[in-house]
Amino acid sequence: MGNYWNPEIECMSREDMRALQSERLIDVVTRVYENVPHYRAKMDAIGLKPSDIRSIDDLCKLPFTTKQDLRDTYPYGMFAVPMDEVNRIHASSGTTGKQTVVGYTANDLEVWDDVVARAITSVGGGKKDFFHVSYGYGLFTGGLGLHGGATKVGASVIPVSTGNTKRQVQILKDFGSTIISCTPSYALYIAETMEEMGVTPDDIHLKAGFFGAEPWTEEMRREIERRLGLKAYDIYGLSEIMGPGVACECSEQAGMHVAEDHFIPEIIDPDTGEVLPDGAEGELVFTCVTKEALPLIRYRTRDIAKLNVEPCKCGRTTVRMCKPRGRSDDMLIIRGVNVFPSQVESVLLELGFAAPHYQLIVDRVDNHDTLEILVEMDASFFSDTVAGIEKKERQIRNMLDSTLQIAASVKLVEPKSLGRTEGKSVHVIDKRKLID
Template sequence: MKYWNPSCECMSRDEMTKLQTERLIETVKRVYHNVPLYREKMQKKGIEPGDIKTLDDLKKLPFTYKDDLRDTYPYGMFAAPLSEIVRIHASSGTTGKPTVVGYTRKDIDTWSEVTARTLVSAGADKNSLIQVAYGYGLFTGGLGIHYGAERIGASVIPISGGNTKRQIQIMKDFGTTILACTPSYALYMAEVMEELGIKKEDLKLKAGVFGAEQWSENMRKEIEERLGIIAIDIYGLSEVIGPGVSTECYCKCGLHVQEDHFIPEIIDPETGEVLPPGSKGELVFSTITKEGIPLLRYRTRDISSLNYEKCECGRTTVRMSKVSGRTDDMLIIRGVNVFPSQIESVLLEFGDTAPHYLLIVDRVDNLDVLEIWVEMNQQLFSDQVKKIEDSEKKIRKAIEETLGISATVKLVEPKTIERSEGKAKRVIDKRKF
């Protein structure tokens, strides 16, 4: 099975533009009449629904921010009454009030559709056994992938996150063919497998769909080598729908956005101006089929770019580049913009280290300092002190050349850095702003 829905995934640009325009116009009417915040935002800009006639008019509309969902907590952004909402999800709320999202029955159907496309892009079909190791519950990951797997008729193993040894045992005994989890957890599974003496050849795994956190090309190579699979990047966020907003195909040259449901833009994060195709900037999404909580021009804070050229796989949907960082978790160290993914790419070039690291930022005598903890692999740890010191110097030099700033590199013993069964914690910022 090459595509799940070829009529949408391989639609001509003219057809897509026509469909998006119709759906955008209807969505603008829906939010204007049903969401007080949107009506107020549009009135402040002097805009009425009738002013939106083409896709080019999208840039006239106001942006939506995560704080808008928090400020209207819990249901203020809903465009449908609670009597029509069949599912409610929410973020963890670790940085404030949780963002609450609601789904109508049609929204659940849409979500199943886009995650079905995601899984088929990774090679799944009705004969697949899909182990879902994303968290279930209020987090959108687990249930989102689950419904997509059922949509294509695959067998679902809804194990959720955690209990890693059991995960691996089930993977081996049940004959799991596709793994769905965060990339950092996939690497942790590979590590535990090696401890248990289970080889990748003992499994039937063929592919993995990994998302919910940033990861580099080098990390992909590490996962593919250690698990013997094809690792596919997937993208989503609960505010837009959850997993399924975009996905890589086997070509691995960008993530196909499900454009018949979500319109992407790239903007300058400082000015808010729309940037031309190919430019790197902040990714913005407008949902054009959602009923429960449709969003206009939602600022994701993710850094990406858009490519409208037809992919070798035959899909015509726009491709967003792999997210390279975020505008809001970007570290500014001595005036230099630093993304953890940049450092990860450097570290994974070296064969003597494990793919586990921690960035510690502090301020000493009014000067920002960066310390990078990197785990050694067992071979280096057992080696001479001189070899370890030489490795530290090489990594420090490579990071300075990449970032343009100096950093202290500390190679630590294997298993020193805390493991995660969800999103890995990569940064500790001790500075007081």
């Protein structure tokens, strides 16, 4: 059995959970209708009144919310409380269009701390731990989100933030950090830096890590665990819903438990919007039923995932979501074939002789889509013969062709020639968007 922060909720029967969700859904629909003009207009447009929502079975009647709704009402038009009740504001990076602005009341921040505390407790974390936060602090929700939950469980929080990786390694070694949180790609960068500094996993004290904010594979999990000497757990969240802690793996590493007393998940067909049955893969949608400042209704995450309602071996009964396979808006359609960057990562890690640093460059030549994959060589075979490098290129290309079901050009490049980042990695350059 696992460790519980709130066993009454985490082990609640499915019937009782649905009853709680129904009660909270009815309340939040009334609140947004009365306090958010944008939602009232959307519901009025389809002839839907709050009184039409009587249980969770009526959730599908409600209109979807998208990131565009937040941009159209920028910055505070979707807030459901007066601004003097908003205690904190976060925002997305705004790399495409306007930033999406999110807000939290004092109670929202308490809930956020609580769901992150559940995650930390579920993997055995607590008062005796030194919690090393390598997510960025500021408008990004990662740093402060993990910080708050770690503080709530009583851990000693080390707010390192991002950057200066050699200093990060020195702190891991000297301060006795036992749990780390950062993006999975940055975890590998830390491991790489450790190796350059002559620091081994035996020289540090890490037992667990929470990694999220970008898609990552099971192969990457094993690589992180091997090189950092810890157990790697997936934590999921997005600013619009709350931040990290919306869902997280327990010690079983068998799917992420959704805090579904606060966030109701659905899986829909991304093309039709139809709700799909349990176990089907599709786009993940969330409804916030307890959030006060920004209670989003049926928010389309664009993440491709599955839900599992079976009880976990840890004893929790909350629904579990699988690791997202990618995003519907990150999925590439190349010559009619769906391609996810995570498929490339899986191949590279399975082969073992290439670093999981790669970039997909998609272009269109004479109305024909082309795909070039740049793969960073591992330093251990960079000095190999030309014939040896060509052989490895062929091996990678053949395995990628089989996995992706399309032909791709593969080019091995020098170690560390592809950019490193403490935040989310950029794995795709789609030049077609520049010319379409």
